[in-house]
Amino acid sequence: MNAPADPAHLVPEVRQRPVPQALLDALHERFGGAQLSTVQAVREQHGRDESPFAVPPPAAVVFAESTPDVVDAVRLAAQYAVPVIPYGAGSSIEGQLLAVQGGISIDMGRMNKIVSLAADDLMVTVQPGMTRKQLNEEIKHSGLFFPIDPGADASIGGMAATRASGTNAVRYGTMRDNVLALEVVTASGETIRTGTRARKSSAGYDLTRLFVGSEGTLGVTTEVTLRLYPLPEAVSAAVCSFPDIGAAVRTVIETIQLGVPIARVELLDASTVRMVNAHSHLGLREEPMLLMEFHGTPAGVQEQARAVQDIAAEHGVNVKEGAFAWATTPEERTRLWAARHNAYFAGVQSRPGCRAVTTDVCVPISALAEAVLAAVEEANAAGLPYFLVGHVGDGNFHMGYLIDPDSGQERATAETLNHRLVAHALRLGGTCTGEHGIGLHKMGFLVEEAGAGAVAVMRTIKRALDPLNIMNPGKIFAL
Amino acid sequence: MNAPADPAHLVPEVRQRPVPQALLDALHERFGGAQLSTVQAVREQHGRDESPFAVPPPAAVVFAESTPDVVDAVRLAAQYAVPVIPYGAGSSIEGQLLAVQGGISIDMGRMNKIVSLAADDLMVTVQPGMTRKQLNEEIKHSGLFFPIDPGADASIGGMAATRASGTNAVRYGTMRDNVLALEVVTASGETIRTGTRARKSSAGYDLTRLFVGSEGTLGVTTEVTLRLYPLPEAVSAAVCSFPDIGAAVRTVIETIQLGVPIARVELLDASTVRMVNAHSHLGLREEPMLLMEFHGTPAGVQEQARAVQDIAAEHGVNVKEGAFAWATTPEERTRLWAARHNAYFAGVQSRPGCRAVTTDVCVPISALAEAVLAAVEEANAAGLPYFLVGHVGDGNFHMGYLIDPDSGQERATAETLNHRLVAHALRLGGTCTGEHGIGLHKMGFLVEEAGAGAVAVMRTIKRALDPLNIMNPGKIFAL
Known part of the structure; x- marks a missing residue:
């Protein structure tokens, strides 16, 4: 990757918070060598995406294998007020993955299984590390497919996080329209479910849509329920x-x-x-x-x-x-x-x-x-x-x-x-980002587009749901 | 309307907050007799919907004619920490309109104009008091229609508030899918816009979808941008x-x-x-x-x-x-x-x-x-x-x-x-409400369905965005 030497004018908030040795020790005790790495090359791989920014890598990478793994990693991080950055396939392009405030990366790649396929209901629940190509391969026998196609073989969790879309969106909509429900580990380490298996609902605030597109700043997604479509005749x-x-x-x-x-x-x-x-x-x-x-x-x-x-x-x-x-x-x-x-x-x-x-x-x-x-x-x-x-x-x-x-x-x-x-x-009445997200690169544009008042509402929600500002901090807006 | 005498077991939080005379005086000064009513019959009309609950009516009704009217009404109410209940067509059926904590009703019925019709972009922006039948009548010449049809001739603002749907949803989706953007007056009296005229966006939190279905508990909608469809051949x-x-x-x-x-x-x-x-x-x-x-x-x-x-x-x-x-x-x-x-x-x-x-x-x-x-x-x-x-x-x-x-x-x-x-x-994996909303009637069901953790997240958002709890309080969940 060719990263320019001076991304400072593009990255408004590079302020590494300390990652105490006590946290690294606690993570090591919980996860052991098979699920925790502090190796330089591994950290660097998890500290960059397809964006051009050069930022120091996270202090450690946790390879999550289950929701309880994510819960424990988030709780330990919260205990030390250390940032947590979920990592899917590394294909984001606006700097969403970068450890601008330091912290630990949670690699979701091992959580890449189908949890349940409900072919009769045209839906599937997957772990977030599954990629879209893998998903379509695994459900091919059902006569169904998942249409969202952002080009890259992105992870489903990452696609939900950036509200991705791609070539099929004109007919099938974006991740906004096709994520039906989520399991999310919140900043305090609670596990919640948003949405049911019903096709529609008027039950309370639409938390699913709030988390879709929040770029990891409100929680770590651990399951995604997706809408599927019959393969066209x-x-x-x-x-x-x-x-x-x-x-x-x-x-x-x-x-x-x-x-x-x-x-x-x-x-x-x-x-x-x-x-x-x-x-x-x-x-x-x-x-x-x-x-x-x-x-x-x-x-x-x-x-x-x-x-x-x-x-x-x-x-x-x-x-x-x-x-x-x-x-x-x-x-x-x-x-x-x-x-x-x-x-x-x-x-x-x-x-x-x-x-x-x-x-x-x-x-x-x-x-x-x-x-x-x-x-x-x-x-x-x-x-x-x-x-x-x-x-x-x-x-x-x-x-x-x-x-x-x-x-x-x-x-x-x-x-x-x-x-x-x-x-x-x-x-012309448009948006600065149709499908890539804000990340680091478009924080200024977001304020121009949405207005200071709407961004203030976003900040208020972020502060309320993540008072320690540990969930992928420094992205979408400055606090 | 036949209201049962004893709705107490259905309505968990009937606690009338005082409405000071000073607020009524200030409202009268701002709005005058043509836009403010404290007449008993008018208050009673605004204190009930299609639900069976008997609750005392609001202390006054403001007939809003513009966004600045709403801003001023909300700011005055906020000054006295008095509840504000937006009123559309009165066709909600779970008690969404009832003044369970007293307060003032804001009747949006006079805000019933088309703000702009962008036929080429298959979208229209309307004031929230416009009803769906009126909308379809007024855009008929364009060859377009708005499909969401909850049966009642509900107001567009009310339909957004309850995430309504109806007979056409199987093909055209619900209000979740068809509200593209909103103008909202928040609990502090700020006016924000959510969304643009682009068909999709990955720009920050999806505030549009957060407000859709929030039943007036997070703000008063003053404009709604809707997706339209070509009349089928x-x-x-x-x-x-x-x-x-x-x-x-x-x-x-x-x-x-x-x-x-x-x-x-x-x-x-x-x-x-x-x-x-x-x-x-x-x-x-x-x-x-x-x-x-x-x-x-x-x-x-x-x-x-x-x-x-x-x-x-x-x-x-x-x-x-x-x-x-x-x-x-x-x-x-x-x-x-x-x-x-x-x-x-x-x-x-x-x-x-x-x-x-x-x-x-x-x-x-x-x-x-x-x-x-x-x-x-x-x-x-x-x-x-x-x-x-x-x-x-x-x-x-x-x-x-x-x-x-x-x-x-x-x-x-x-x-x-x-x-x-x-x-x-x-x-069976379903929801307690497909399209009517939670209101007063289904608060218990919401906790069963979503779980205490998810409802806690909703409460946290509500408290953060409406710290005085003046926006249609006592609905969806108890605080």
């Missing part, structure tokens, strides 16, 4: 090339407004298609492109696709000349989606030695064309290479600025572009 | 009669498990069909019945209906002998749904002078047949007449025990049946 994918980005985005807007239940609709701009072609050896037309997927009955899928084709034709797509192409076989479909998921790596590969600074705004769909076009124009004006991919059915898109990690100027330019992009998104 | 409704309740419920379970996107699927048992026939002069077969609605393209609607017909046939429905009947015209459809919505009145009318005690459990769909059959058996064994209707696609159903309001024994029997029903639902 028919799936078809298509790529459609457009004369310009505006036409592609307007096609998406009209598709959504018409109520077509499209399952995935991803935008790549021409330069990103070029990168993907080079990386994945595809022969896609190097024009702005929508990559689409339709789920349903065989007739329903055809009907949806026809509706989108008609809209695209109205936006200058010459369907007859091959601008609209089907991926008919499962292999072709897999290859296309793998290429989309590899757009990040394709981008990074296009500029040897570079690092990508990724943005994550989400805007009302009516403002999507304006936001995307402005972002492209600004990046071009700044002369910084970039890739552009978007979950455009939700109004969410990512610019990946490809910077030389040793160039302070390029880092600064990328940050400036991100600031302008976020400011523009907020003016 | 085709709509068709059907009634299907079954040999027994079990067959009807199993048909629903398989329909959901197959992923058929049915828009509405309501169960009425044979005796309820009889009541509805008598009340609405319909000639429905007096057998357990599913009332269904399909939304989509013309072809899609046909395909869905065919799938359900096939499943029903496997459960003993003789489609050829008229057990499956279409409502082909919009008028017929309207008549059927009006009959369904009038099931409550049809039930009450079936026993002159009676009052209905309504239950609201929601269970995992796999357990629905067991829960429904046990509820029917218990009611029959107790010899209490009842009606039974259910949003069975969600696992949610209502028993309406038709009691003589002057009979303490029948009241007690109904309460006992409700307790057994809830206990059974909880054993």
Whole structure:
């Protein structure tokens, strides 16, 4: 990982709290060598994620194997007022995992089992260390699947913590919509359950939704109950090339407004298609492109696709000349989606030695064309290479600025572009983060977006539920 | 309204706090005669809802016309530590509106305008006093609709407060899924916004979902941003009669498990069909019945209906002998749904002078047949007449025990049946309330369902955000 030497201007609160030897001794006594590590390499691995920030690692890593393990680790940490940072797959990208105030990491990776599969109720309860790919593999026999797909093979607990989404959210929603219940160990070491196995409830405060997206700052998730969906009878994918980005985005807007239940609709701009072609050896037309997927009955899928084709034709797509192409076989479909998921790596590969600074705004769909076009124009004006991919059915898109990690100027330019992009998104009624979370990187943006009053409410909740400020402190907002 | 004389065993905390004359004077000075009333009849109207509890009315009613009106009313109330109870349409049924600790009512009914309609983004922002029927009337021209339909013409603010749902939830979700953002006046009189106009966000704690379902205990909602949907191209409704309740419920379970996107699927048992026939002069077969609605393209609607017909046939429905009947015209459809919505009145009318005690459990769909059959058996064994209707696609159903309001024994029997029903639902992994909320009536059930630890977390949040306990105190949980 290429971490810049000076992240100070990005990380507002790096203040290591002491981790007393007495706590390390108590943890060792409770967990022994098989479940506790203070080895430098292990600590460093748990002290970083996909973000660029360089922060000293946690003092120790506990490998939890059960809820009682988590309870005991949290209680010991609370006794010494030492921070606790839950660790899933390490794929967060806004610094969510970093030990900015020191403390201990709790690795949830060994808690990766299915607790119970209720196929008849279309739900499953899993331990938080299970990854989404592992989950789909293990439930394949049931004819059900879990649709949320953030690209990375993230852990379910981490996905809940950042309120993740991804390519399927336009049809199936985000983790907000698909986490039905949680088991959580609170800051005082109590184990609570939020939610039941009923599909809906009006019973009291919606603690499930409060914990989803709280980035580990309110407790450690130890079980997650998820909504599942029947595997669609028919799936078809298509790529459609457009004369310009505006036409592609307007096609998406009209598709959504018409109520077509499209399952995935991803935008790549021409330069990103070029990168993907080079990386994945595809022969896609190097024009702005929508990559689409339709789920349903065989007739329903055809009907949806026809509706989108008609809209695209109205936006200058010459369907007859091959601008609209089907991926008919499962292999072709897999290859296309793998290429989309590899757009990040394709981008990074296009500029040897570079690092990508990724943005994550989400805007009302009516403002999507304006936001995307402005972002492209600004990046071009700044002369910084970039890739552009978007979950455009939700109004969410990512610019990946490809910077030389040793160039302070390029880092600064990328940050400036991100600031302008976020400011523009907020003016358009959007959010600074569609799916990556606030972490360390967007704390300033959160105040701009939500306002000081709403952030004060968040702080009040945090202080009340975690008076010692031990649960992943220093994230989302400063206290 | 027939209120029993002795609700004490149902209402755990009736403790009227004093409302000082100085507060009433200050309110009068701020709001004048046009916006403030202390008239007995007005206070009494605002001191009751559809619940059976008799509680003294609030000391005064403020008719808010703007957010600043709400801010000033809350600030004045806070100054004197006097409770504030938001009032929408008065259609809540668990005692949510009652002034169990005295205080002032804020009537939101005059705040009933559309703030902004963003048709291109499929969303609308409304003031909380607007009712759902009024909303759908006012946006009809846009080709969009708001699907949540709790039966009563409730206010949008009230529906958000109780996390309401209704007949369309199986397809379109509940208020949890369809409230995108709120403007809220907090207990300290600050105005905050939760959420943006983006369809999704990972920016900080999900305050929107925290306020949705909080029954006025955390603040007064002054604006609600809702998700809208394109009016379906085709709509068709059907009634299907079954040999027994079990067959009807199993048909629903398989329909959901197959992923058929049915828009509405309501169960009425044979005796309820009889009541509805008598009340609405319909000639429905007096057998357990599913009332269904399909939304989509013309072809899609046909395909869905065919799938359900096939499943029903496997459960003993003789489609050829008229057990499956279409409502082909919009008028017929309207008549059927009006009959369904009038099931409550049809039930009450079936026993002159009676009052209905309504239950609201929601269970995992796999357990629905067991829960429904046990509820029917218990009611029959107790010899209490009842009606039974259910949003069975969600696992949610209502028993309406038709009691003589002057009979303490029948009241007690109904309460006992409700307790057994809830206990059974909880054993099955369900919830005590699918859509009505906790209010006063289900505070005990909430502790049983969520556990003392989770309720303690709710209390901690309440105390932190409303340290004077002035926001609709005494509801959801005791402090």
